[in-house]
Amino acid sequence: MGRPLRLPYLDQILGALAHSPDPSASPLLRALGTRHVHWGYYRDPERADDSLEGLAAAQEALSERLLRLAGVGNGQHILEVGCGLGGTLALLDERHTGLTLHGLNIDPRQLAEARRLLTPRQGNRVRLMVADACKLPYRDGIFHVVLAVECIFHFASRLGFFREVRRVLTPGGRLCLSDFVPPAFAALWLGPWFLCYARDISRFYGWMNYFSPATVSGYRMLARLTGFRLTVNDDITRNTLPTYPVLLRVFRAIDHPAAARATDFVARVSRAGLVRYRGLVFEAV
Numbered sequence: 001m002g003r004p005l006r007l008p009y010l011d012q013i014l015g016a017l018a019h020s021p022d023p024s025a026s027p028l029l030r031a032l033g034t035r036h037v038h039w040g041y042y043r044d045p046e047r048a049d050d051s052l053e054g055l056a057a058a059q060e061a062l063s064e065r066l067l068r069l070a071g072v073g074n075g076q077h078i079l080e081v082g083c084g085l086g087g088t089l090a091l092l093d094e095r096h097t098g099l100t101l102h103g104l105n106i107d108p109r110q111l112a113e114a115r116r117l118l119t120p121r122q123g124n125r126v127r128l129m130v131a132d133a134c135k136l137p138y139r140d141g142i143f144h145v146v147l148a149v150e151c152i153f154h155f156a157s158r159l160g161f162f163r164e165v166r167r168v169l170t171p172g173g174r175l176c177l178s179d180f181v182p183p184a185f186a187a188l189w190l191g192p193w194f195l196c197y198a199r200d201i202s203r204f205y206g207w208m209n210y211f212s213p214a215t216v217s218g219y220r221m222l223a224r225l226t227g228f229r230l231t232v233n234d235d236i237t238r239n240t241l242p243t244y245p246v247l248l249r250v251f252r253a254i255d256h257p258a259a260a261r262a263t264d265f266v267a268r269v270s271r272a273g274l275v276r277y278r279g280l281v282f283e284a285v
């Protein structure tokens with residue numbers, strides 16, 4: 001890649017994992033550092049509490065929902081790009097048999113953590129590889145499913161990523177991703193508004209592709225250009241909203257004002273409907 005990738009939130013999580021004698025005592029690690037580094041899916045958002053236990057269960061439920069949308073089944077070859085600390089791969093391993101699982105990440109430190117979490121069972125196989133999601137180090141046509149949970153906004157090019165995924169999928173294979181997607185009416189001016197918070201966002205979340213946020217029609221166009229068809233468009237914004245108060249509480253507890261301001265901004269645009277959290281599935285045609 002042409003630019004160095006800075007992801008301070010992951011540096012902070014990995015630093016805490018390396019130095020916390022008791023990770024269960026660290027609110028940051030309990031929120032984002034045990035298995036999943038993503039938002040939660042609260043089945044009943046009106047009744048959600050703001051506990052760390054509730055967030056952990058909701059994060060697991062988000063992975064479960066995406067795996068269901070992707071149509072994951074026993075015996076498949078599955079690639080997860082941007083696989084973080086390995087939580088979704090671990091869930092796949094726990095729920096299915098005969099899987100060949102590949103996890104890919106640009107950051108070797110996260111893969112080292114994922115290796116600790118993953119002890120493949122039930123005849124499943126797991127391989128982890130350091131690489132850029134826009135340059136996949138795999139042969140053509142070998143995966144039934146490619147997963148990208150809450151990471152595409154860090155990639156240098158959504159188009160480059162889609163081309164690579166199409167190349168490595170079997171015919172009829174599926175790409176399932178989750179992303180923060182603005183409605184068309186908000187897309188034009190959301191970029192400049194994001195810029196007002198760019199300093200806070202980059203101080204915690206690092207580099208984001210927020211100059212080209214993809215709308216649903218943008219994703220449809222990407223799909224047409226690269227040999228896919230959008231088959232599932234699951235708006236789960238409402239179910240993810242209870243994530244924000246939990247994260248805000250944690251960022252205030254660890255005294256990280258930039259993280260709190262950046263997250264509060266995303267919370268406000270999400271509550272206002274200016275960014276929607278979507279699970280999207282694309283079928284290779």
Ligand SMILES: C[S@@+](CC[C@H](N)C(=O)[O-])C[C@H]1O[C@@H](n2cnc3c(N)ncnc32)[C@H](O)[C@@H]1O
Binds near residue numbers: 106
């Ligand atoms: C928000 S975390 C999500 C992690 C994981 N998918 C999860 O849900 O727990 C974003 C992930 O994308 C990875 N990532 C960012 N840019 C990448 C790239 N160009 N290629 C591969 N992975 C990348 C980061 O290292 C990080 O693991």
